[in-house]
Amino acid sequence: MTGPAVVKILVTCEHATNRVPPEFFRWLDSPGARADLRSHRGYDPGADEASRELAGRLKCHRIVGQQSRLLIDLNRSLGHQELFSKYTVGLDPAIKERVVADYYEPYRQQVRQWIVDQPKGCPVLHLSVHTFTPRYRGKHRQVDVGLLYDPKREAERQLCQDWARRFRRQQRQLCVRMNQPYRGIDDGFTTCLRQLDSSPQYAGVEIEINHRFFKNNASRFLSIVRSLADSLRAIPSMPWAGATPPVAVSTQPH
Structure with missing residues (x-):
């Protein structure tokens, strides 16, 4: 008899940097763009x-974007109105095609390839990490940490509910919400990967953390992240049949 499957975790970060490739400096060199x-x-x-x-805490693989979303947004689908920013949406179509080919597709393909390269039948948990601004369009957001998932996918729903319960015990003062400040089914990379069905046991969760913690107290911010990792590892079993918790994931380079 074979043992339970080991959950393989992938951490991604689509908006990790504000870097701009030198060849595109001139389109993002105005005072407004620099700000x-x-x-x-x-x-x-x-x-x-x-x-x-x-x-690092989960001992799993990590893939991060290498350029600003003001060039192209790695978390948006092709054809989405916000794929290109107001600074790049008017670029010549041939240049935009090159941006897609040189920066967008390689990142997305790297993530897709990692998922499909996992052993057949291996449960995959994809954690897409983001932060959000405390105020949006003049309104204060009443959330500190959000877990975004597709409510119609039972594994994601059960995982996030259990994860949130355990996380709240460690961070009782925080406001933790499901599918806030965005919906888990809105356009995003996890949504795209669910549609592609890269793995029959794929679960995608977008983590959203209020960036006021990072800007006001970096140590507090990292303590929140550590609690997220520790509370996930504390789940006795994943919502996939026979899957062992992420603590069993083998160390991979990150």
Whole structure:
């Protein structure tokens, strides 16, 4: 008799940096663009650090984006109105095609390939790490940490509910919400991977952390990330039949 399957975890970070490839500097060199690059519009403050800490704590593989979403948004589908920013949406079609070919597709293909390369029947948990701004369009967001998933996918729903319960015990003062400040079925990389069905046992969860913690107290921010990792590892079994918890994941480079 074979033993229970081991959950393989992948951590990704689509908005890890505000870097811009030199060849595109001239389109993002206005005062407004430079200001946006330094802000949440250009990247997710703290997301790179959070993804690194999470992957290290879970001893799993990590893949991160290498350029600002003001060039192209790795978390948007092709054809989405926000795939290109207001600074790049008007670029010549041939240049936009090159951006897709050189920066967008290689990242997405790297993630897809990692998933399909896992052993047949192996449960895959994909954690896409993001941070969000405390105020949006003048309104204060009443959430500190969000777990985004597809409510119609039973494994994701059960996982996030159990995960949130355990996380709240460690971080009682935080406001933890399901599918906030965004919906788990909105356009995003996890949504795309579910549609492609890269693995019959794929589960995708987008983690959203209020970036005020990172900006105000980096140590507090990292303690939240560690609690996320520890509470996930504490789940006795994943919602896939026979799957052992992520603590059993073999160490991979990250």
